[in-house]
Amino acid sequence: MIQAEILARLRVAPGSKVSLKDYDPGWAQTKEMKALGKTAVKERAQAILDQNLADLAAAQELLYADDRYAVLLVFQAMDAAGKDGTIKHVMSGINPQGCQVFSFKQPSAEELDHNFLWRYAKAAPERGRIGIFNRSYYEDVLVVRVHPELLARQKLAVGVGKKRFWKDRYEDINAFERHLTRNGTVVLKFFLHVSKEEQRKRFLDRLDRPEKNWKFSSADLAERGHWDEYMRAYEDALSATSTDWAPWYVVPGDQKWITRVVVADVLTTAIRGLELRFPELSAEQRAALKQARDQLTSEQR
Ligand code: AMP
Ligand code: MG
Numbered sequence: 001m002i003q004a005e006i007l008a009r010l011r012v013a014p015g016s017k018v019s020l021k022d023y024d025p026g027w028a029q030t031k032e033m034k035a036l037g038k039t040a041v042k043e044r045a046q047a048i049l050d051q052n053l054a055d056l057a058a059a060q061e062l063l064y065a066d067d068r069y070a071v072l073l074v075f076q077a078m079d080a081a082g083k084d085g086t087i088k089h090v091m092s093g094i095n096p097q098g099c100q101v102f103s104f105k106q107p108s109a110e111e112l113d114h115n116f117l118w119r120y121a122k123a124a125p126e127r128g129r130i131g132i133f134n135r136s137y138y139e140d141v142l143v144v145r146v147h148p149e150l151l152a153r154q155k156l157a158v159g160v161g162k163k164r165f166w167k168d169r170y171e172d173i174n175a176f177e178r179h180l181t182r183n184g185t186v187v188l189k190f191f192l193h194v195s196k197e198e199q200r201k202r203f204l205d206r207l208d209r210p211e212k213n214w215k216f217s218s219a220d221l222a223e224r225g226h227w228d229e230y231m232r233a234y235e236d237a238l239s240a241t242s243t244d245w246a247p248w249y250v251v252p253g254d255q256k257w258i259t260r261v262v263v264a265d266v267l268t269t270a271i272r273g274l275e276l277r278f279p280e281l282s283a284e285q286r287a288a289l290k291q292a293r294d295q296l297t298s299e300q301r
Contacts, residue, residue, distance in 0.1 A: 012242035025195040026254040045257045052264040053093030059271035064098040066276040070125040070185040074136045077192035079220040080202040081253045089260045103134040116140045145233045170240035177246035187246035194253030
């Protein structure tokens with residue numbers, strides 16, 4: 001388990017003004033880890049990850065059996081920050097039946113004909129499940145903010161051009177998340193914070209290795225050109241939407257194993273914090289089970 005104080009440091013305090021410079025994408029090693037040396041750290045990391053997934057599997061089973069709560073994980077990041085890998089890792093520890101993943105792309109014509117939260121509300125996880133949003137309604141205050149022509153496509157009649165426009169969207173998002181949490185969905189949000197230099201390396205890796213070429217898109221390079229605007233949009237959004245009921249975590253993105261440990265840990269801790277129980281049987285149900293058992297045993301000769 002990651003120490004609670006480390007997780008607390010990565011959690012964005014509600015009402016605080018986020019400056020991403022204060023969060024180190026390369027931060028990974030505790031003093032204890034550094035003292036161990038590199039190979040040992042890798043082994044140690046693997047041990048932590050394995051333990052993490054075992055804990056997560058147990059927590060998920062209880063979540064599923066209890067069937068009153070859901071968990072929504074929201075992932076946002078720049079390209080190549082490790083969203084896909086982290087989702088794959090976290091998923092590898094859990095029962096696929098209790099999990100649903102949605103990856104949001106540019107909205108369709110039908111989606112653009114509705115309010116901006118519509119497509120996300122439809123994809124919110126059922127009770128007992130862990131839902132994962134690979135990108136989310138936050139794109140509507142990030143990519144859409146960086147590229148105003150996308151806003152024009154949303155066919156809005158109200159509010160556009162007003163000073164309060166983005167503030168209003170943050171308010172809508174906070175209210176939506178409040179609604180979800182009041183109805184039993186735990187909302188956890190992760191910004192995978194990769195450095196611009198590490199993104200450069202990962203892009204080059206995608207170009208260098210034929211089996212990774214498919215992951216590279218020249219559109220990603222264009223977005224990289226807007227890096228500073230994105231960082232400002234993220235800072236603004238994180239500051240406005242980290243709430244008591246739906247906190248943001250700024251997760252170091254430059255070392256993949258750290259990203260994975262942090263996410264798995266936040267998730268496991270959150271599920272454990274719920275009052276979950278295996279469903280209890282009533283006296284009648286227990287009597288029915290006894291009868292079934294009697295019937296089955298009487299078949300034996
Ligand atoms: P990828 O995740 O690499 O498949 O890319 C999906 C693309 O869809 C990204 O460029 C996102 O910025 C874009 N996208 C996702 N949600 C929205 C949205 N609500 N409005 C506009 N573009 C979006
Ligand atoms: Mg992409």
